[in-house]
Amino acid sequence: MSKADAPKALETFTKGYNTAYRTSNPAALARVETGPLQAMNQPGVQAQRKTRPSGYPGYPELELTDAKFTIPKQAGWPKFFLADADSNRDDNRWLLLFVRDGAKQPWKAAYLSILSPDEVPDFRTDEEGWAEPVARGAGQGLAMAPGRLSTAYTRYLKAGKGNKGKRFAEGQATTGQVESRDKLRRTAQFWTEYIDQPAKPPQYAPVALRLADGGALAFFAAHHAEKRTMAEGFRVGEIKDSTARALVTGKPRKWLSLSRISESAVRIPPQGEVVFLNRLEGVTSAKGG
Template identity: 35%
Template sequence: MRLRARLSTTAAGLTAVLALTTGLSGCMTVHGEEAIVPALTTEEAQAALDHYVEVYNEAKPANDAELNATIETGGLGAVNGATLDAKAGAIADAEEQGDEQIIQQITEAYGPESFRPLELSDVQYHIPEQAGWPKFFVADASSNLAESRWLLVFTRDALDEDWRVSYLAQVPGAQLPELADEENGALVDIPATGGEGDDLVVPPGELSAAYAEYLSSNGPGEAGEFAEGRYTSDALASRAESNSSAAFRTEFIDEAAEGEEFAPVAMRTADGGALVFFTTQHGSKQTVAEGESPAEVLQLDPAALALMDGDAQRAVTWERIATQVAYVPAGEGQVQILSQIRGATAIAGE
């Protein structure tokens, strides 16, 4: 990954201070012909969602990244897997210290006591008809963990694989655009390659690079593709503010996410635009002033310290992954990023 080379250091994962698909390729042949068929039945989609919730409620409180990897993939899986590793590492370090008070504090923060089981209701399934692999479908549900709707994108690469969630977005129902359906009710998907999204302001396959370029340029480009908001203009303002302190300086690197596991997922909206899930990669290096302590100045939490590769004498380098869902209009207009999940997948001290 270019990001690793440019930032020069890597480490095992965690989330951003614990703040806590795809282009269709290939074809399936039936009697010598390509078959465009539903990704799965509604009953199968319900079974996949039920399995996800069941394992979610087992893996998360146990901080079991290996188990979590059986139900999540892509950027979401990388971020959440790193989160669980970070929490487990913090608890293990506390137990090694043997201080009962610290153990209790860390366990309450990162252990089963802090976990609230997930419940989903009022579920709507959006299932496209597709040829070949990979395939995907979307579950749109009400969650007990947030007022926003949860949009879960399930994907798999072969018939003998389990469905796993590659994207999760939390969006208020009022902000969700209506999705387009075929005459038979099937979701209208947009392959990431092949030119079917060329009528959009930004084609799905180019959205990751466009967003990374927007952030890197410290403002919208000549085309002004992105609307102002929390994940665009506000994010840039927050970066500028972070560098207003004399105690430390932050350098940022933003890049498109490359690799099939980070492929975008796009679907038509009723107005001709698209709802696009996509992934980006972000690096930051925080260097503290002479005589300052990175752990104190940067307020590193126990999970970050537990998983840090190297000793933070002057600087801390983070590698992060962000998954977003955006409304992309056709013809004219600006991309609106509706939701983002962002977390660190590596941290190193130097």
């Protein structure tokens, strides 16, 4: 790819993203997003289409400025690059991972991570400024192969407190998830069942870039589902998630089932534990009965 392609792709994404939310148009979003990011955002626009069928003229448009691009030298397809931009939403940086499947295909954003400026890592580049892509498989000099992240993470969540493999560092995405789930598995009012599954290529292919310290910044996705069943004498209350509330099918009286997708940015060291830098999660479907 030409280095001039990256700013154009970011501009196209921003326009399409704003159009989708301003007009409640899922098709506009599909033109600029793919993979995990589309799977996470599309249901929200579909829900907005139900609540705002004529659109949202007052939508506060996203602005991405001060963009920096990390572009690996790649042969063949697919190709990818990373955009790191200042967002008008807050003081954080938006890291958008763009992919392109072929010469006749457009660039689309597949992953988004939101990091503070000091969390954005330093990438390894050559004398011409090209970054180094990291293959998914083993043998990359990393504590975990990028292609193993989704499977390892879902196994970690399934194991819960019984997890014996310290493959991931403590944090909200790991020990925090386990602890919050344990509090909801069984209460006086309901019990909750969890199912976690890896998100697999080609739609959810992980992507990684080599860091200056020899590690890697990797992006990956995972599927999560939960079913909450109410105890005798209790009913499902108000659904707080606005997307789930708009998309729910059936009549959730006794139970409510939610499907979600998560996308994460992690730092994989040469040795040691994988560290989550950011994890975003969105509801993809909801059903009750």
